Amino acid sequence: xxxxxxxxxxxxxxGAIQALKxxxxxxxxxxIVTLIGANGAGKSTLMMTICGxxxxxxxxxxxxxxxxxxxxxxxxMRRAIAQSPEGRRIFPxxxxxxxxxxxxxxxxxAEAEETxxxxxxxxxxxxxRATQRGGTLSGGEQQMLAIGRALMSRPRLLLLDEPSLGxxxxxxxxxxxxIRDLNRSTGLTVLLVEQNAFxxxxxxxxxxxxxxxxxxxxGTGPDLLARPEIRAAYLEGGH
Amino acid sequence: MAYALQQLINGVTLGMIYGLxxxxxxxxxxxxxxxxxxxxxxxxxGAFLSLIxxxxxxxxxxxxxxxxxxxxxxxxxxxxGLYGWTIERVAYRPLRGxxxxxxxxxxxxxxxxxxxxxxxxxxxxxxxxxxxxxxxxTLMRGExxxxxxxxxxxxxxxVTTLVILAGFTWLVTRTPLGRAMxxxxxxxxxxxxxxxxxxxxxxxxxxIGAMLAAVAGLMFLLYYGVIDFFIGFxxxxxxxxxxxxxxxxxxxGAVLGGLAIGLIETFWSAYFSVQYKDxxxxxxxxxxxxxxxxxxxxxxxxxxx
Ligand SMILES: Nc1ncnc2c1ncn2[C@@H]1O[C@H](COP(=O)(O)OP(=O)(O)OP(=O)(O)O)[C@@H](O)[C@H]1O
Ligand SMILES: [Mg+2]
Numbered sequence: 001x002x003x004x005x006x007x008x009x010x011x012x013x014x015g016a017i018q019a020l021k022x023x024x025x026x027x028x029x030x031x032i033v034t035l036i037g038a039n040g041a042g043k044s045t046l047m048m049t050i051c052g053x054x055x056x057x058x059x060x061x062x063x064x065x066x067x068x069x070x071x072x073x074x075x076x077m078r079r080a081i082a083q084s085p086e087g088r089r090i091f092p093x094x095x096x097x098x099x100x101x102x103x104x105x106x107x108x109x110a111e112a113e114e115t116x117x118x119x120x121x122x123x124x125x126x127x128x129r130a131t132q133r134g135g136t137l138s139g140g141e142q143q144m145l146a147i148g149r150a151l152m153s154r155p156r157l158l159l160l161d162e163p164s165l166g167x168x169x170x171x172x173x174x175x176x177x178x179i180r181d182l183n184r185s186t187g188l189t190v191l192l193v194e195q196n197a198f199x200x201x202x203x204x205x206x207x208x209x210x211x212x213x214x215x216x217x218x219g220t221g222p223d224l225l226a227r228p229e230i231r232a233a234y235l236e237g238g239h
Numbered sequence: 240m241a242y243a244l245q246q247l248i249n250g251v252t253l254g255m256i257y258g259l260x261x262x263x264x265x266x267x268x269x270x271x272x273x274x275x276x277x278x279x280x281x282x283x284x285g286a287f288l289s290l291i292x293x294x295x296x297x298x299x300x301x302x303x304x305x306x307x308x309x310x311x312x313x314x315x316x317x318x319x320g321l322y323g324w325t326i327e328r329v330a331y332r333p334l335r336g337x338x339x340x341x342x343x344x345x346x347x348x349x350x351x352x353x354x355x356x357x358x359x360x361x362x363x364x365x366x367x368x369x370x371x372x373x374x375x376x377t378l379m380r381g382e383x384x385x386x387x388x389x390x391x392x393x394x395x396x397x398v399t400t401l402v403i404l405a406g407f408t409w410l411v412t413r414t415p416l417g418r419a420m421x422x423x424x425x426x427x428x429x430x431x432x433x434x435x436x437x438x439x440x441x442x443x444x445x446x447i448g449a450m451l452a453a454v455a456g457l458m459f460l461l462y463y464g465v466i467d468f469f470i471g472f473x474x475x476x477x478x479x480x481x482x483x484x485x486x487x488x489x490x491x492g493a494v495l496g497g498l499a500i501g502l503i504e505t506f507w508s509a510y511f512s513v514q515y516k517d518x519x520x521x522x523x524x525x526x527x528x529x530x531x532x533x534x535x536x537x538x539x540x541x542x543x544x
Binding site (some may be wrong): 053077083085089091093102149 | 415418419421422425426428429430431432433434435436437
């Protein structure tokens with residue numbers, strides 16, 4: 001397997017605070033990889049650093065064979081990378097339909113409409129709410145919209161930052177099974193940040209554990225699930 | 240009654256001009272959260288560009304007034320757009336991410352630069368221009384033989400402004416560029432995560448705002464027939480008041496605020512005192528800021544200042 005995304009010794013800073021301390025991580029083409037870690041470990045920072053904001057200070061971010069760490073964010077995203085970021089970041093004063101169109105920025109109207117039908121098939125609720133303003137959606141609906149918007153660009157690599165946050169268990173299962181289906185049917189590569197470590201590790205092919213800005217463990221999903229230190233730190237009562 | 244109707248016509252005409260300028264303030268504030276103090280001076284530059292263009296065109300022997308106006312409109316808007324682009328590039332972009340007041344101070348500096356530049360290159364004295372579109376309609380005659388006039392000039396100003404605003408509304412609500420502008424306005428970071436070139440979108444916002452200001456400059460020149468290097472300050476503060484009154488960040492609000500300020504100023508001058516007409520606008524600014532900081536159509540969440 002070839003790595004679609006490779007991080008080598010990546011560091012990132014907020015002013016003087018170092019949030020990433022030399023991260024090495026690979027995501028192979030067609031894989032679902034999950035990143036777990038405690039609050040403040042640097043998971044969201046890692047996702048944003050891949051997208052160039054904050055920029056990696058040292059190290060390399062190789063995507064599809066090229067170092068993208070010096071590119072501006074919008075040019076990184078135009079390389080078929082999409083992110084559904086932490087906090088969802090729905091455009092509050094745009095309709096659901098317009099939010100989705102924004103995801104297809106730069107693509108033709110016909111392509112956008114076609115992809116939108118697929119997103120509607122995945123999240124029928126979005127079709128019902130097409131004309132509603134993003135800011136008035138419920139939290140779960142906003143999460144669906146954020147994922148749908150990310151899919152609108154037809155990404156090769158999808159970055160999902162806590163897609164299950166604030167959702168009912170049934171909806172979480174729907175979203176996870178949607179991710180699995182997309183991965184199986186289209187070969188979509190996914191890097192998934194999750195608080196819900198148990199479900200994430202069961203879904204993912206491989207996982208990494210991030211502690212304090214550095215990777216401390218890596219392995220296949222079942223492998224990590226079986227480790228006692230993982231069970232103790234991230235899984236206790238967390239089903 | 241007739242007198243009031245006349246004031247209404249005058250007020251609407253003036254309000255349209257303020258509205259055009261106010262849109263530029265509100266757009267820039269919406270997208271990068273700064274008050275572009277040099278915007279009024281771009282309007283002033285637009286008025287001078289219009290005057291120069293009209294004089295040059297008549298010297299070139301173009302006698303058709305509509306043709307000369309159309310060429311002037313395009314020329315002034317294009318050159319003013321270049322000004323807007325340059326101002327953002329040299330005075331604001333390098334300061335992005337710096338402390339909050341830095342771009343504001345830079346904007347005030349830019350405003351002084353533009354005023355001095357025009358004062359030096361065009362002279363400090365007021366520049367008159369003969370009426371290009373004389374005549375009009377007499378709508379009615381009121382008591383005491385007072386005639387209510389709707390001049391061709393006013394019709395031209397109002398119609399042109401409405402057409403430009405309609406086109407602008409279409410751009411913002413219906414086109415990919417307009418959607419990108421609104422996306423940047425609502426969440427700059429997310430916009431970049433969707434592949435939008437945010438720097439370019441910000442530049443374009445300045446260009447479009449400057450072009451609208453130049454159109455306002457041409458309208459002002461036609462309407463008043465006299466301009467000087469200082470008109471940008473007064474008109475700028477009034478248009479800024481209009482933007483605040485309408486709710487900073489709201490485009491329909493800017494136009495509505497412009498109309499309100501135009502009407503208030505006109506009625507104030509007609510019934511109270513012409514000398515203190517500018518005081519009316521400034522008093523409104525203060526009152527609105529105290530009692531209604533989000534304006535008429537404003538949103539509660541624009542407290543970026
Ligand atoms: N914009 C910022 N400015 C300064 N520090 C920041 C900023 N964003 C994050 N940090 C800090 O960087 C560290 C990593 O934050 P990050 O958001 O990446 O954590 P996380 O793993 O995503 O946590 P969570 O599970 O709570 O979402 C934290 O200590 C946080 O306080
Ligand atoms: Mg996070």
